[in-house]
Amino acid sequence: MGMRDYILRRAFSCVITIFAVITINFFLFRVMPANPVDILVSPLQGMERLSQSVREQMIKDLGLDKPLWEQYIFYLKDVLTGNFGKSFIVPRNVLDIIGERFVNTMVLMFTGNVVSIFLAIVLGVIAAWKRGGKFDISSLISALTLSSMPMFWVGGIILLIFSVRLDWFPLYGTVSIGARHANFFEYIADYGHHLILPAITTALVNFGGLFLIMRSSLLDVFTEDYIQTSRAIGIQNRTIIFKNALRNAMLPLITIVAIRLGFMVSGAVLTETVFSWPGLGLTIYNSVNTRDYPVLQGIFLIITIIVVLTNFIADVIYGYADPRIRVGTNSRG
Amino acid sequence: MIKITETKLSFYKKRIKSFVGRFLESRLGLIGVFILVFFIFISVFANYLSSYPISATKGNPRDRLLPPNRKYLLGTDEMGRDLATQIMYGGRISLAVGFLAAIISGVIGTAVGLAAGYFRGRVEDLFMRITDIILVIPGLPLMIVLAAILGTSFWNIILVISVIGWTGTARVVRAQVLSLKERPFIESVKAIGASDFRILLYHLLPNVFPLIVAQMVLRIGNAILTEASLSFLGLGDPTIISWGMILHWAFSVGALSANYWWYIIPPGICITLVALGFTFVGYALDQIVNPRMRMR
Amino acid sequence: MLLDVKDLKTYFETRSGYVKAVDNISLDMERGDVLGLAGESGCGKTTTMLAIMRLLPSNGRVLNGSIHLDGLDLLNMEEEQLRQDVRWKKLSMVFQGAMNALNPVFRVGDQLVQAIRVHENVNKEKALKRVEELFTLVGIDPKRATNYPHEFSGGMKQRAVIALSLICNPDLLIADEPVTALDVIVQAQILELIRDLRDKLGLSMIMITHDLSVIADVCNKAAIMYAGKIVEKGDIVTVFKHPEHPYSQGLLTNYPSIKGGKTKFKPIKGRPPNLIQPPPGCRFHPRCPYAMDICKKEEPEMVELEGGHFISCHLKTR
16 A cells, blocks of 8 residues: 555654664764763763873763764664753753653744645745746745845844844743742733743744745746646636635645754744743853853754654655545556 | 767857756846856956955054945945955955856765765765754854854855755755666666766766756855854954954944944845845756756 | 638737737538548637637637637627637547646546536536446446546546537537547547447537548548648548649648558658748748749639649649
């Protein structure tokens, strides 16, 4: 049955990719830098430099004096059991830190990108249907301009206008510092209030590219023969657009969103930094500045694996959505 | 012998002429070229255009953080240095990083694409697998990790951007090679006895070349934006001024919350315009060069 | 008269100028006629059809002429009325490349149901029943209505598209290259189906094709187009057995007969003209072996030779 083979093939590919990613991560941090020891063993204990003998002991403990392939096996074991090590800066497990910040990033990415995707679809449809018209051209120019702006700069401008100048929104964080919330709803309201600007930034930053691709895909569909047939039959324009055409254009959209996932994550890193939004992106930024390598490595690995898994899920969804894959090309006349 | 060379020359002349002609038809392409020429001009002649010297330390501390006025066209930074000067000189680095990163990733991408498309089989599988894996990993986090490990310097940044950015070109080149391989002229050249290397270099490459150029132009804009992001995050070379670095310093001295808008807005506008310029030109080139695009 | 097209002029606006795709053509058909519209690629046959259906692309302009279908003025009708009363109900079509006329993400039966329910207020069951009837009529197993288009073979897709076009019992069916993309055996089957439908339903049709043998098979009238103009038209036997226009003669004498002896091909020299700057006078004159001086200056009028046989040529009409 076509569908099962398809899913199996994709799952296999997914697993291979995850393995490759883990391996790349291993080599990045152990083989590439001039002195891997500095990266894997914290140079400081508290405020003092570690003595040479203590460092040598730690090296032995971490198995860094063993041959590379042995280190790799240990590393694999660690990753698969969820042991990402401890932060250099704070005495906590990397995995715990990640777990804490994860939600904030998810909320931000979800809200921002849902808005972005929705707008890209609606505006893309209108622009493609009235191709060459005023709306099409102006939205094209806006999307092109937006996608040429540095992502962090967009956030900066928005903050400048709406927070610094107009004071409508807070400057950073998820909730106001030192605020006491009477109940859960107040908390959510405060959180939401803080969420708006970064979410708008996320939406703007991702909209440009998504719109351009959506419009292009819809233009392809609109010039297909079956759409012309629909018009010849006398089906109403609205039905043609939103039923016959859109259903076809959705397929590449799934693929495109999956491909742009990496781009969305990059945007999250920059946006969280600008807005001091305490998610994984901000944590990456901080860990780079404080040379907290275990945290950096851990977050990088986790988000990459999540992106690969999401791609796999998107592939499966695509398989169900496209009848040519779902039903397979088994029967003929 | 002379006759043969002559026709070759006139062959290329004709093609270049028609290409230029078609490019001039494209309004977007012309706007893009105009923008780019403007910024390149400013960057190259920065030392003539600016009345202030570019220096890491010499600023007038009494003139720190002034908004635009008659003396300082775009205001000053936290050390009293003229921002307009910094922006002009900053263009040099931003553009240089963009060009170099695009060229390097273009070379890598072309090599990979040619090999994958021409040799097929396991070579192709391997290269395409690598391409897919790099594509799936989120770009900026990977570059951040690389930059953090390798250290921040002008060449490291270029290296980091190139190493990630060649995948798009590789895919496009491979697709083109696959379609070219079917054409009879490759078969006939092979029958004459040309070696693989010769075919790749003298027959396939010239045909793929216009496509590569269009890709590279688009990549330059991309690379400039990436450099800006990396610099902003503190991963740029601190001894160098680029537009991204200017923004980095702006944010780190709190220009945002203190409303030093002149420190934040102009560099961003420059980046946006230059990126747009390359996008326009790249798009115009792609229209001319890409056989698929020509239908629309 | 079922269809009356008079002096139709359809140009396309392009950056390099107007493409004179259809330049002053006139056609007419009675009920029960099957008109074959023949000519090379790019001669304007498809454009004529698109103009009749008012489905021209955005840069197409009908600059002159009238089209009357069963008394209705098609060119001046409101879009909404056209959509409700004419499209598919009186006038339907089978597009070129029917393979792609079916939407790949919907089941075939559902697509026909959608078309039915646009024009008739029936519930889904009734509509599905009609689909069953139609499938049987065109020779598809009704159980296949739940399949997707990619599960159909080329011939089946063609039948499905024909079924689709017959949903509302149209007065006129226009078929653009209905069998070109099919292999010879399937071609024969589809042509047989078309002949069947013609006889059973009394279907009036316009068959657009460059393949003259197809026209000979099903049509009773023929019109030959060249470079946006009709050069000869009349009933099928007259046109095919006694072609008078040099172009028609060139086309029709090039058919080798299985029965006859070996004959040399006499291809018409030259290529079809650029329609932005067509040759002055008679558009065929650069390729015509009998071209005279007047052919280079004056466009020939469409003149009736005898009994419904029309021709547009200076040689025969002086």
